[in-house]
Amino acid sequence: MGLLRPYKVLLLDEITVDLDLLARADLLTFLKKECEERGTTIIYATHIFDGLENWPSHIVYVAKDKDKVTETYKLSLMRTVESWLRKERDEERARRKERKAKGLPEFDEQIEGSRVINNGWGLGASTPPLPVKKTLC
Numbered sequence: 188m189g190l191l192r193p194y195k196v197l198l199l200d201e202i203t204v205d206l207d208l209l210a211r212a213d214l215l216t217f218l219k220k221e222c223e224e225r226g227t228t229i230i231y232a233t234h235i236f237d238g239l240e241n242w243p244s245h246i247v248y249v250a251k252d253k254d255k256v257t258e259t260y261k262l263s264l265m266r267t268v269e270s271w272l273r274k275e276r277d278e279e280r281a282r283r284k285e286r287k288a289k290g291l292p293e294f295d296e297q298i299e300g301s302r303v304i305n306n307g308w309g310l311g312a313s314t315p316p317l318p319v320k321k322t323l324c
Contacts, residue, residue, distance in 0.1 A: 236265040
């Protein structure tokens with residue numbers, strides 16, 4: 188990977204999503220080696236946790252203006268993230284139920300030009316509908 192310039196911080200967003208198993212493993216091995224040898228920091232945003240058990244040194248979870256940083260985790264990486272997502276989902280459900288009981292709309296505010304979508308999930312989905320702002324390019 189001599190195409191990369193030396194870096195101190197590298198931000199990667201879903202870079203392995205379309206890679207096959209071997210290419211993904213090789214890339215992650217290369218990136219880990221870069222961190223160890225050059226002292227670089229890689230921020231890797233992903234929703235695919237398979238094969239990452241020994242890869243991160245820190246995990247950051249950001250949701251609704253809150254973030255959670257951990258250096259170690261008691262459960263597997265996937266179970267740790269799953270527990271954070273389930274907790275967030277349950278808190279959101281409770282908040283929406285509370286608002287409904289008070290006769291308030293589900294969401295705190297309606298963004299002009301937005302609509303509610305469900306991201307293709309059916310009833311009992313793990314992800315609640317999200318308000319989406321339409322943007323014209």
